[in-house]
Amino acid sequence: MPEDRQPFLKALEERAMLCDGAMGTMIYASGIFVNRCFDELNISEPRLIVDIHKKYIAAGAEVIETNTFGANRLKLEKFSLESRTGEINLLAVEHARTAAQGKPIHVLGSVGPLGRPIVQNRGITPEEARDAFLEQISALVEAGVDGLIFETFSHPEEMAIALKAARDVDGQIPIVGQFTFADENSILGGGSVKEAVELLEEGGADVLGANCAVGPRILMDVVTHMASLTDRPISVMPNAGRPEYVDGRLFYFATPDYFAKYAKRFVNAGARLVGGCCGTTPDHIQSMAGAVRALGKGEKVVIRVAAVEESTRLAELPLAERSPLGRKLAEGKFVVSVEVDPPKGLNLDRAVKGARLLKAGGVDVVNIADGPRATARISAQAMGLILEREVGLETILHTSCRDRNLLGLQSDMLGAHTSGFSNILAVTGDPPLMGDYPSATGVFDVDAIGLVRLLKNMNQGLDMGGRSMKGQTTFTIGVGANPAAQNPDREMNRLERKIAAGAEFIMTQPIYDHDLLARYLESVAHLKIPVLVGILPLASYRNAEFLHNEVPGMTVPKSVRERMANVGDGEADEGVAIAQEMLLEVRQMAQGVYIMPPFNRYSAALKVLEAIMDQGEGDASSARADLPATKTVGSRRTSPAASRT
Numbered sequence: 001m002p003e004d005r006q007p008f009l010k011a012l013e014e015r016a017m018l019c020d021g022a023m024g025t026m027i028y029a030s031g032i033f034v035n036r037c038f039d040e041l042n043i044s045e046p047r048l049i050v051d052i053h054k055k056y057i058a059a060g061a062e063v064i065e066t067n068t069f070g071a072n073r074l075k076l077e078k079f080s081l082e083s084r085t086g087e088i089n090l091l092a093v094e095h096a097r098t099a100a101q102g103k104p105i106h107v108l109g110s111v112g113p114l115g116r117p118i119v120q121n122r123g124i125t126p127e128e129a130r131d132a133f134l135e136q137i138s139a140l141v142e143a144g145v146d147g148l149i150f151e152t153f154s155h156p157e158e159m160a161i162a163l164k165a166a167r168d169v170d171g172q173i174p175i176v177g178q179f180t181f182a183d184e185n186s187i188l189g190g191g192s193v194k195e196a197v198e199l200l201e202e203g204g205a206d207v208l209g210a211n212c213a214v215g216p217r218i219l220m221d222v223v224t225h226m227a228s229l230t231d232r233p234i235s236v237m238p239n240a241g242r243p244e245y246v247d248g249r250l251f252y253f254a255t256p257d258y259f260a261k262y263a264k265r266f267v268n269a270g271a272r273l274v275g276g277c278c279g280t281t282p283d284h285i286q287s288m289a290g291a292v293r294a295l296g297k298g299e300k301v302v303i304r305v306a307a308v309e310e311s312t313r314l315a316e317l318p319l320a321e322r323s324p325l326g327r328k329l330a331e332g333k334f335v336v337s338v339e340v341d342p343p344k345g346l347n348l349d350r351a352v353k354g355a356r357l358l359k360a361g362g363v364d365v366v367n368i369a370d371g372p373r374a375t376a377r378i379s380a381q382a383m384g385l386i387l388e389r390e391v392g393l394e395t396i397l398h399t400s401c402r403d404r405n406l407l408g409l410q411s412d413m414l415g416a417h418t419s420g421f422s423n424i425l426a427v428t429g430d431p432p433l434m435g436d437y438p439s440a441t442g443v444f445d446v447d448a449i450g451l452v453r454l455l456k457n458m459n460q461g462l463d464m465g466g467r468s469m470k471g472q473t474t475f476t477i478g479v480g481a482n483p484a485a486q487n488p489d490r491e492m493n494r495l496e497r498k499i500a501a502g503a504e505f506i507m508t509q510p511i512y513d514h515d516l517l518a519r520y521l522e523s524v525a526h527l528k529i530p531v532l533v534g535i536l537p538l539a540s541y542r543n544a545e546f547l548h549n550e551v552p553g554m555t556v557p558k559s560v561r562e563r564m565a566n567v568g569d570g571e572a573d574e575g576v577a578i579a580q581e582m583l584l585e586v587r588q589m590a591q592g593v594y595i596m597p598p599f600n601r602y603s604a605a606l607k608v609l610e611a612i613m614d615q616g617e618g619d620a621s622s623a624r625a626d627l628p629a630t631k632t633v634g635s636r637r638t639s640p641a642a643s644r645t
Contacts, residue, residue: 008063008106008146009174009206012233016267017106018292019063019237019275020056021285027052029281037079039071042091049092053099059282060289063273064105065149066092069112072136074124086139093143108149108176109140111162118158126161133165147174151237152212152277154180154188156199163203176235176273177205180213184221184487188213193225201230209235212277215254216262220269221490227270234271238262240279254279256287261444263288312468314461319476319504323422324394325365326476329505329530335592337396337507337532338605339367340387342378348386354602355391361606363393367425367507367594370398374430381416388420396478397421399451402429406445409454410464417458417473425478425507426451426498449497452477456502481508481531483520484555492523499527507594510536510547512560512578514585521589532592535582537608538575539598541565576604580611587612 011017027038030048041049049067056064071089073082081088089109096107114132117123124132137148148166153159159177166175177200182188187196200208208230210222219238226234240254259276266274274292276284320330328335338358340351355366366387368380384395397416404412416424428447446454454464461472479498485491495506511517511533521531538544538556541564548556560578567574575598586593597605 007104008108009233011062011106012207012272016272016274016292017062018060018263018285018289019108019235019273020053020061020065021276021280021282022278023049023052023065023067023069023110025279025281026055037070037076037081039068039076039088039092040079040081040084042067042071042088042095043084046091046095049095050099053096055282056285057099057103057105059286060293061275061285062105063108063275064096064099065108065110065151066096066140066145067110068092068136068140069110069151070115072111072114072132074114074116074128074132075112085135089136089139090143093140093145097144106146107144108147109137109143109145111136111140111148111150111166113153113155113158118155118161126157129158129161130165133162134169137162137166137169141170141173145173147176147206149176149178149235150205151176151178152180153178154213156187156189156191156195160199160203163200163205167204174207175205176207176209177203178209178211178235178237181210181218181222182213184218184490185225193222194229197226197229201232205232207233207235207273209237209271209273211235211237212239215239216259216266220262220265223266223271224269233273234269235273235275236266236271237275237277237280239277240281240284254284256281256283259284260287260291263291265444267292312462314472316459317472317474322474322476325396325423326504328364329476329591332591334587335365335530335532336363336609337365337367337592337594338363338602339369339594339596340383340602341369341372341600342380342383344375344377346378348378348383350600351383352386352390354597354600355387355393357602357606359391359393361609363605363609365394365396365423367396368398370400370427371403371429372398374402381412381419381421384421385419394423395421396423396425398425398427400427400429401444401446401448401451403443404445405443406454406464408443409446409451410458413455413458413473413475417475422474423476423478424455425480426455426503427480448479449494449501452479452498452501452503459502476505477503478505478507479503481506483508483511483516484513488523495524496527499529503529505529506531508532508534509554510534510596511582513555513557514582516555517582517585517589530591532594533582533586533590534594534596535579535586535608536596537579537598537604538564538571539601539604540571540575541567543575543598572604576607579608583608583611 024038027041028034053064068089071085071092073085076082076085093107093109114129118126118129140148150159150162159179163175163177166173179196180188185193197208208226210219216238219236223234223236263274274288320327325335340355343351358366368384370380371377380397384397387393387395426448455475455477458473459475461469463469481495482491506529508531517533541561544556544561544564547554548561564571564574583593595605595608
């Protein structure tokens, strides 16, 4: 292997590097429509291609890809350009070098899928696929690329053929192999992350990664998984979210700031090559550049608690002595909690009036969400102070990691303790893109697991740096759970990590399926901590359809939706009846209930609780059953009104 091709892999060993963004998006934005052959522009519009490369380099890209994603003879054949395959690839490398202007920029030859199924008699043969890859790769290597990048491959067999062709052309040239994923663990064309890693390693890829199809959030999980399976460098180049077709053009809505935050998280998770795919622009790359450079050598940055003498670490106050809620949980009492959302404006009258109704109805504690669904509202702490002062009702403060760095989180938690708050629900928080102010910056120094660890340390008298606080907090620490998670294994893994970090009770997302409730509680029984099962009374059939189809993580069974559709008048009453049926089961199986009134209709929550009072036990307070504390647990929560966990 020539010496001048060594620097790319050597550089990845020394630091995380920033790749460019989408070439096709920039070409499209210049006014060239999608019916043109973008690869042919290397011949007809060389200045355009050079200028796009220059913009990415000016934005901070250290690695750029040639405009050759579709420059194989099978794709060029549609434009009668197959005979110019070699020329197009050679010119593309030349344009990238011209844009670099002698700067230490690494040029990777982009190789995409062939666009034809590799199936005997119904597409192209493996031999034809290999020949097409050989032709393109040979031209790129001859032109002097610093490496090859196989990107947006969705079929493992095609990737294997491409890797074999590359090694036949040059056994030493650096290769980046990237699959495109449908979700956290599935290659778009079939196969798992583990299978992707094994295939790429066996095929000789030097850098293993993922790109395209989905945005940063899902690829974050893919990167983390890959990093746990291989010692080779990881690459990641997400789309700018999913596109929308507006007035004949495709638009992507993930902001540069959003990408900057994920760039940091990618590098922290182990990625060494970070860039963008469809929808990303020089603005995205420029925002990412600062985050990547800020991490220096790109080593994993984790929040560590400094080693301390065990004599410095204090014994935690027993759970039963930390708060009335903690005492009920420790004693196995059945707990009733109801959510009271902070208003978006300044008028707290409805919330205060609702809290008074709930207290009179025997509710033990109210939850106060922290900017639910990434919306700007009165802070949970401020509202909690008012409710405890004016109503005398115990509160659980939701605390989101979205809006505060570690310093802010610790400061707020110290303030919560000194203000008399004892119950905290730790949530990661929805990204700002989902809310009213999508251009706002999310922080996410830690997620819910990291926040639980911080709270646990504070309960033991230590700050986030492991230093003594000359005292200790007395928090009862809760976390969220999603019994209907699409990836139950990942959900359980996160739950177990939350509990290991110090979680002491769980609050679930609403459940409408009785069988799901039983299966879920059985699946988590080994964890032996209390769970408060979420119940959200349905307001109408439309409400049920909205929750099922448009709220992430929510599942309303078809039978329940049909029941709401067929009731006619009195939909709200039917929603309460469904919730009461679930409450009666929850009371026999779990240690508590977490009721989320629809549209802040607190009377609906009290109607649900009548199911307990109707058993002849007076009111909700006197209807507490003594349950074994080991009977219940949970996993992860994302209620319609609460932040992502």
